[in-house]
Amino acid sequence: MNNAVNPPEEDFQIRCPRLGHKISFSYCSKENNGLPCYKALDCWYTYFPVYEFFRQKLTEEDWKKAFESKMQPKVESIVELIERAKKVKAEKL
Secondary structure, three states: OOOOOOOOOOOOEEEOOOOOOEEEHHHHOOOEOOEOOOOHHHHHOOOOOHHHHHHHHOOHHHHHHHHHOOOOOHHHHHHHHHHHHHHHHHHHO
8 A cells, every 4th residue: 555645736835924925845855955955845745745755755854844943034044045146156157
Protein backbone atom coordinates (compact mmCIF):
# COMPACT_ATOMS: atom_id res chain seq x y z
CA MET A 1 0.00 0.00 0.00
CA ASN A 2 1.36 3.43 -0.96
CA ASN A 3 0.93 5.97 1.85
CA ALA A 4 2.75 8.76 0.07
CA VAL A 5 1.26 12.21 0.48
CA ASN A 6 1.14 14.22 -2.71
CA PRO A 7 1.31 18.02 -2.75
CA PRO A 8 -0.97 20.17 -4.91
CA GLU A 9 -0.19 20.50 -8.61
CA GLU A 10 2.11 23.29 -9.79
CA ASP A 11 -0.76 25.40 -11.12
CA PHE A 12 -2.39 25.55 -7.66
CA GLN A 13 -1.12 28.66 -5.91
CA ILE A 14 -1.80 30.45 -2.65
CA ARG A 15 -0.83 33.89 -1.39
CA CYS A 16 2.51 33.91 0.40
CA PRO A 17 2.41 36.04 3.55
CA ARG A 18 6.15 36.65 3.31
CA LEU A 19 6.34 37.61 -0.38
CA GLY A 20 2.89 39.09 -0.79
CA HIS A 21 1.96 37.30 -4.00
CA LYS A 22 0.82 33.88 -5.15
CA ILE A 23 3.23 30.96 -5.25
CA SER A 24 3.06 27.21 -5.71
CA PHE A 25 3.96 24.62 -3.12
CA SER A 26 7.12 23.65 -5.00
CA TYR A 27 8.58 27.08 -4.22
CA CYS A 28 7.71 26.81 -0.52
CA SER A 29 9.20 23.35 -0.30
CA LYS A 30 12.72 24.52 -1.21
CA GLU A 31 12.99 28.30 -0.74
CA ASN A 32 15.09 28.03 2.43
CA ASN A 33 18.42 27.01 0.82
CA GLY A 34 16.83 23.79 -0.44
CA LEU A 35 14.73 23.27 2.67
CA PRO A 36 11.08 24.24 3.18
CA CYS A 37 10.06 27.72 4.23
CA TYR A 38 9.56 27.86 7.98
CA LYS A 39 5.93 28.93 7.38
CA ALA A 40 5.09 26.10 4.96
CA LEU A 41 3.27 24.08 7.61
CA ASP A 42 1.11 27.07 8.57
CA CYS A 43 0.37 28.11 5.01
CA TRP A 44 -0.44 24.75 3.43
CA TYR A 45 -2.12 22.65 6.13
CA THR A 46 -5.63 23.50 4.93
CA TYR A 47 -4.88 22.32 1.38
CA PHE A 48 -3.22 18.94 1.96
CA PRO A 49 -1.49 16.96 4.76
CA VAL A 50 1.68 19.04 4.59
CA TYR A 51 2.97 17.91 7.99
CA GLU A 52 2.92 14.26 6.88
CA PHE A 53 4.43 15.19 3.50
CA PHE A 54 7.49 16.80 5.08
CA ARG A 55 7.80 14.09 7.74
CA GLN A 56 8.07 11.56 4.89
CA LYS A 57 10.51 13.67 2.86
CA LEU A 58 12.85 15.28 5.40
CA THR A 59 15.44 13.80 7.69
CA GLU A 60 15.10 14.67 11.37
CA GLU A 61 18.03 17.08 11.03
CA ASP A 62 16.46 18.86 8.05
CA TRP A 63 13.10 19.02 9.84
CA LYS A 64 14.75 20.77 12.77
CA LYS A 65 16.63 23.17 10.49
CA ALA A 66 13.47 24.07 8.60
CA PHE A 67 10.85 24.23 11.32
CA GLU A 68 12.46 24.29 14.75
CA SER A 69 15.41 26.64 14.43
CA LYS A 70 15.37 30.35 15.20
CA MET A 71 14.16 32.27 12.16
CA GLN A 72 16.04 35.14 10.59
CA PRO A 73 14.56 38.61 10.99
CA LYS A 74 12.79 39.73 7.81
CA VAL A 75 15.22 42.57 7.04
CA GLU A 76 18.21 40.26 7.43
CA SER A 77 16.53 37.76 5.12
CA ILE A 78 15.90 40.44 2.48
CA VAL A 79 19.51 41.64 2.62
CA GLU A 80 20.70 38.05 2.22
CA LEU A 81 18.45 37.57 -0.83
CA ILE A 82 19.80 40.77 -2.40
CA GLU A 83 23.38 39.64 -1.85
CA ARG A 84 22.63 36.25 -3.40
CA ALA A 85 21.02 37.92 -6.43
CA LYS A 86 24.06 40.17 -6.86
CA LYS A 87 26.35 37.14 -6.73
CA VAL A 88 24.31 35.27 -9.34
CA LYS A 89 24.29 38.30 -11.61
CA ALA A 90 28.06 38.72 -11.27
CA GLU A 91 28.62 35.04 -12.11
CA LYS A 92 26.57 35.41 -15.29
CA LEU A 93 28.71 38.31 -16.53
